Amino acid sequence: MPDENVAVPQPGPDDALIRVKACAVDQFDLTIRDGKFPTAKTPIILGHEIAGVVEAVGANVDNVQPGDRVTSTLYLTCGKCRFCLTGRETICADFKGYIGIHAPGAYAEYTTIPTVNLVKLPESISFPDGSIIANAIGTPYHALTKRAKVQPGERVIVTGAGGGVGAHAIQLVKMMGAFVMAVDIGEEKLALARELGADVVCDASAGDFSITAREWTNGEGAEVVLELVGTRTFESSLKSLSRGGRMVIVGSHTGTELKAGPQAMIANEWEILGSRNVTKRELAEVVALVAAGRIKPIVTGIYPLEEAESLHQRLRKQEIIGRVVLEP
Ligand SMILES: [Zn+2]
Numbered sequence: 001m002p003d004e005n006v007a008v009p010q011p012g013p014d015d016a017l018i019r020v021k022a023c024a025v026d027q028f029d030l031t032i033r034d035g036k037f038p039t040a041k042t043p044i045i046l047g048h049e050i051a052g053v054v055e056a057v058g059a060n061v062d063n064v065q066p067g068d069r070v071t072s073t074l075y076l077t078c079g080k081c082r083f084c085l086t087g088r089e090t091i092c093a094d095f096k097g098y099i100g101i102h103a104p105g106a107y108a109e110y111t112t113i114p115t116v117n118l119v120k121l122p123e124s125i126s127f128p129d130g131s132i133i134a135n136a137i138g139t140p141y142h143a144l145t146k147r148a149k150v151q152p153g154e155r156v157i158v159t160g161a162g163g164g165v166g167a168h169a170i171q172l173v174k175m176m177g178a179f180v181m182a183v184d185i186g187e188e189k190l191a192l193a194r195e196l197g198a199d200v201v202c203d204a205s206a207g208d209f210s211i212t213a214r215e216w217t218n219g220e221g222a223e224v225v226l227e228l229v230g231t232r233t234f235e236s237s238l239k240s241l242s243r244g245g246r247m248v249i250v251g252s253h254t255g256t257e258l259k260a261g262p263q264a265m266i267a268n269e270w271e272i273l274g275s276r277n278v279t280k281r282e283l284a285e286v287v288a289l290v291a292a293g294r295i296k297p298i299v300t301g302i303y304p305l306e307e308a309e310s311l312h313q314r315l316r317k318q319e320i321i322g323r324v325v326l327e328p
Contacts, residue, residue, distance in 0.1 A: 006045070008110045013058040015112045018070065020328045021127035022302075023106035024049035025311045025320075026135060026164065027251070032101055033312070040101045046308075047105030047326075048074045048098060050113070051121060051130035061115045069121040071130045071287070072113050073138075073280050074099055079116060090142070090276040107308055109328045119283045122291050128325040129290065129297035132164065136323050137286050137295055138278030140169035140226065143248045144176065146282070147275040148224045152177030155217055157209075157240050160228035161198065162189020164323040165251055167298040169226055170196045175294055178224075181216055183209050183233070189321055192298070204233065213240035221245060234258050238270070246271040298322030 011017045029046045031037055054068040064070060076096035077089040084092050096102065104111055121130040144150045156173045160166045161182030173180040174197040181200040182193035190201040202212040213222055213236075221242035227234065227249045237247055238260055249258070249272065260272060278286070289295045300322040303311060307326065314320050 006104075006108070009104065009112045011056055011058045011112045012114075013060045014114050014116070015058045016054045016061060016064055016070070016115045016118060017056040018050065018052040018072075018106075018111050018113055019055045020047075020050060020052045020106045020109055020111055022051045022131035022325050022327055023047040024128075024132045024136065024164070024299075024323050024325045025308065025315060027315060029100070030312060030316060037101060039097070044101060045104040045106075045108050045111070046100050047107040047111070048100035049131050049135045049323075050099070050106040050111070051127040052106070052111075054118075055110070057115065064115050064118055064120070068118075069123070069127070069130070070118040071121055071134055071283070072099065072117045072119070073134055073283055074277055075117075076103060076114065087279055087281060089279055107305060107326065107328065117280065119280065119287055121287060124291050125287070128299045128302050128327070130287075131325055132297050132299060132323045133286050133290055134278060134283050136164040137168040137172075137290065137297065138283050139250055139275070140165050140172055141286050142278045142282050143226055143250045143275035144169065144172050144224075147273045148226065148246050148248045150176050150178050150224055154178045154223040155181070155242075156224040156226060157181045157183060157213055157222045157237065158198075158226045158228065159183045159204070159209075159233045159237060160251075161193045161201075162186070162321055163228065163318075164298070164320070166226075166228055167192060167196060167322045168295060169228070170198050171295050175289075181213060181222065185318070192321055196298075204236075208236050208239070209233075210236045210239035217242065224248070226250065231257055238264075241268065241270055243268045244270075246273060248273045248275050250275045299325055301325070302327055304328075
C-alpha cells in the first residue's frame with residue numbers, strides 16, 4: 001500500500017496551491033482505479049471535482065490571489081490549439097490529461113492546479129456544493145445547451161437520472177423550458193427525480209423504457225435523449241427517439257458497443273453526439289446559475305477523507321443518490 005502522507009506540493013509559475021475544502025466522488029474514480037484508463041500510472045491521487053481556497057500562487061499568476069474561493073475545470077489543456085482558441089478546450093488537440101490522473105487530484109489536503117482552470121466561487125456557494133459544479137452540473141449543461149441544443153417545449157429523456165449527473169440534468173432541462181422523462185432503477189432515485197421536476201419517471205428494471213417514452217410522447221418519440229448509462233440502455237434510448245431526434249452520449253459510459261442500424265439513422269435523420277465535460281466559460285455560467293438559485297446542487301452526504309474507500313464501494317453498487325463529497 002502506498003504511503004498516505006505526501007509533502008505539500010509547490011505551485012509552478014502558472015499554478016495555485018489550493019487548500020482542498022471539498023472533493024466530490026465520481027464514477028470516473030472507479031474507472032481509473034480499476035485500471036480501465038490506459039494512460040493512468042499509479043500511484044495516483046484521485047479527485048477531479050474540487051472546491052478550495054487559494055493558499056499561494058506562482059510567479060506568473062495574476063488572475064487569482066491567496067484567500068480566493070475557487071473551483072476548477074477538469075482537464076489540462078494547451079491553451080494554444082484551434083479548439084482552445086475557439087472556446088472548445090475540452091477537445092484540445094494537444095490534450096495534457098486530467099486532474100486526478102495526470103496531475104495530482106484533490107483526495108488530499110492540498111493540491112496544485114494551473115490557474116487558467118480556476119473559476120471563483122461566491123461566498124453564497126458552500127464548498128461541497130461548489131465542488132460538484134464542474135462535473136455533475138457542468139457536464140449536463142454542456143451536453144444539453146451546446147450539443148443537444150435543447151429547445152423550449154422539446155421532450156428530453158435522461159437515463160441514469162437519479163445519479164450525480166442525471167439529477168442536475170433534470171433541473172437543467174426544466175430550466176430550459178423543456179419536458180423531461182427520468183429513467184433509472186429503484187424508487188428512491190425515481191422519487192428524487194420527481195422531486196426535481198421530472199414530468200414522467202420510468203423504472204428501467206421493468207424492461208424496455210422506450211414503451212413508456214412512446215406513450216409519453218403520443219407515439220412520436222422524444223426529440224432528445226441524454227444517454228448517461230451505456231450499453232445497457234442504448235437500445236431503448238435509440239428506440240425512444242423521435243424523427244430528427246438527437247442522442248447525446250456523456251460520461252463514464254459503460255460497455256464498448258453502441259449499435260445503430262444505418263437504415264433507421266438515415267430514415268429518421270437521427271443525430272448521435274458525443275459530449276465532453278464543460279468549458280471554463282460554461283463553468284462560470286453554471287456557477288452563476290447556482291449562485292442565483294436556478295440550479296440546486298444535490299449533495300446527499302459529506303464525509304471525511306478516510307471514508308473514500310467505503311464511498312467507492314457504495315458507488316460501485318449504484319447506491320449513491322446525487323453526489324457525495326469528501327472533506328479532506
Ligand atoms: Zn489546446
